[in-house]
Amino acid sequence: MTENRLERRKARTRAALVRAAQEFIADGKLNAPILEITQSADVGMGSFYNHFQTKEELFHAALEDALDTFGQVLDSLTGDLDDTAHVFAQSFRLTGRLHRRLPELSKVLLHNGFELTRSGKGLAPRARRDIESALAAGRFTVADPELALTIVAGSVLALGQLLHAQPDRDDAAATDQIAEDLLRMLGVPADEARDISRRALPSVAGSDVA
Amino acid sequence: MTENRLERRKARTRAALVRAAQEFIADGKLNAPILEITQSADVGMGSFYNHFQTKEELFHAALEDALDTFGQVLDSLTGDLDDTAHVFAQSFRLTGRLHRRLPELSKVLLHNGFELTRSGKGLAPRARRDIESALAAGRFTVADPELALTIVAGSVLALGQLLHAQPDRDDAAATDQIAEDLLRMLGVPADEARDISRRALPSVAGSDVA
DNA sequence: ATTATCTATAGATCTATAGATAATGC
């Protein structure tokens, strides 16, 4: 906020373009003409080129922004815990709940499928860190953390897809069940996996998400 | 093959377009002009409209074809087995190996991410069937087969992504490790999961795939 | 005689920019 008014106006225009782009991506309208995007952002056609060279560049910025926001929201929700397995489970359970809470952003991630997995931003580095901590602490016994991360990342995405495709399904129940299954996959005994994935969560409901 | 020569020629043209479309999808060139696709298929521009109304229609046909081929190859490789958990593991392990063997088709599936999960064609129905059989036989103990399928489908896709992103990684080793982890997730005891995911496979190497 | 294909192109659509206008800085 140290910028002057001119820079803030510029940032607003850029943010409007990014937000509009996210709507188009979420709707799968990846071929939308630039003019339509700028109209949806309530910004003149020419302004687009003050910020981006191509539509791809805008869409990339939109994805990065979605990854960032998702990660930041997650960080704001997760507290410090002693048990590393509990840390992992809590993050996963909160992430699952975000698909319905931040549907636009969630769909942006899903549409870009596995950029998510490979990107250095967003959820992947956090998940990798949590898995490696739990391995080091002896809570997980999986052979290769990168392969474990692969399963977890794929599950996060497929779960999001499921929750958008079946709006009547209880998202918390589905997410917690998958968390439990994944804990077992990671080497946690079945009864403990069940317990860990049913503990109380820091409230998502109340939090001013997005 | 009961058709006449005219119909065979028509089918060849259509197949050339579908195959070309799969290359473009695999390369992520979803905006390629129709003219480029027909040129790549070595087919006149006008012929496109004899078979498809829009580019989307062609791309959809290309995805369906990829799903079909993948499923048929898988069926041709899997034999009859007594143990339902073994059936599941064998299918998964063979599927993992197909990413490198049918890279174009694999990338088509990955680009369409989760059409795969929801489509009635291809791998999803086979995986669902295998999971439900193993549940009925008491080999798997997972609470909700649809959520188990969600994890498995996400893992298939994320594994494919990993294998394309890291061409030096041993695909068989990675696939078998994930199969083992997934068996544990599904409720199979750890030592058994390990054993089942290391058994000999019907040869993929020799088979005339694609 | 019929059907599928091909080539060539009119018309629609989109991109990228030039030049004018509005907002802010100093």
Place this chain on the structure above:
DNA sequence: ATTATCTATAGATCTATAGATAATGC
């Protein structure tokens, strides 16, 4: 005075079709 935005549009690109050609059927 400077910077960002806006409107309007030239030029590039793409789609969809008309009309000509080639292949097959009977």
